Amino acid sequence: MIRKAIGHIISCKDASRLVSRREEATLSAWQRLVLRLHLSVCVACSRFERQIAFLRNAMQKYRQ
Amino acid sequence: MATADFSRDLEPQRGYLLRVARLQLRDEALAEDVVQETLLAALAGSGFSGKSSLRTWLTGILKHKIVDAIRKKQREPTVASAFGDVESEMDIEDFDAMFNERGGWDPKPADWGNPEEALNQRQFLDVMDLCLEKLPPNTARVFMMREVMELETDEICKELTINANNLWVILYRARMALRQCLEETWFARKD
Numbered sequence: 394m395i396r397k398a399i400g401h402i403i404s405c406k407d408a409s410r411l412v413s414r415r416e417e418a419t420l421s422a423w424q425r426l427v428l429r430l431h432l433s434v435c436v437a438c439s440r441f442e443r444q445i446a447f448l449r450n451a452m453q454k455y456r457q
Numbered sequence: 458m459a460t461a462d463f464s465r466d467l468e469p470q471r472g473y474l475l476r477v478a479r480l481q482l483r484d485e486a487l488a489e490d491v492v493q494e495t496l497l498a499a500l501a502g503s504g505f506s507g508k509s510s511l512r513t514w515l516t517g518i519l520k521h522k523i524v525d526a527i528r529k530k531q532r533e534p535t536v537a538s539a540f541g542d543v544e545s546e547m548d549i550e551d552f553d554a555m556f557n558e559r560g561g562w563d564p565k566p567a568d569w570g571n572p573e574e575a576l577n578q579r580q581f582l583d584v585m586d587l588c589l590e591k592l593p594p595n596t597a598r599v600f601m602m603r604e605v606m607e608l609e610t611d612e613i614c615k616e617l618t619i620n621a622n623n624l625w626v627i628l629y630r631a632r633m634a635l636r637q638c639l640e641e642t643w644f645a646r647k648d
Contacts (some may be wrong), residue, residue, distance in 0.1 A: 404561065406560035411624070416628070418625070437561075444572070444640075446637050447572045448632060448636065448639075452605055452619055457513070
């Protein structure tokens with residue numbers, strides 16, 4: 394119940410945008426907090442976060 | 458003698474440089490030109506210290522040649538058609554299709570296991586290329602400038618005359634599309 398409520402503070406759509414934006418800019422304290430809470434309960438967005446990090450590694454590899 | 462050896466080292470890098478240039482310029486002849494200029498500049502200069510890899514060093518030279526080519530192209534009156542419709546690529550709503558009406562994933566991202574293992578496979582890099590080619594032209598250009606050329610975001614905005622918000626939307630679109638393409642063609646392919 395609490396997990397579900399935490400997961401709904403922001404939607405997965407909003408969380409995915411914050412994960413991407415974080416690659417270029419520093420998020421506000423509030424954005425960091427809600428994103429962290431969301432990721433702590435959302436398996437799908439945690440996968441997305443890992444995949445975005447992987448994408449960066451893959452592009453580094455592409456360049457080597 | 459040293460020059461002959463050096464040009465032999467440069468030759469295998471040509472394919473990579475062309476791929477990177479094509480993805481950013483979407484113009485075969487122009488891509489050939491900037492790669493040619495890059496290789497000539499590499500031969501003429503003696504800037505390669507061996508501290509970074511040859512490819513990284515060449516990427517640095519190519520970066521300047523591509524930025525010059527884009528500047529030149531933007532001065533042409535036909536710029537709108539030359540670079541396609543950047544406006545349509547800045548529309549974030551396109552990707553709403555990947556979420557349901559409550560903003561939940563639909564479908565959910567799959568479990569990729571340990572994706573780093575794929576990086577050692579030649580075929581995976583080919584799949585990356587295909588997925589990059591499938592991106593809309595301006596989206597590919599911005600993503601390559603950011604991730605391969607390692608330009609700072611304000612430099613990219615300046616060169617392409619877009620604002621920071623446009624840039625974030627384009628990079629988000631690029632990441633969403635690449636993620637989906639890699640998932641479908643590699644990590645969760647059903648065969």
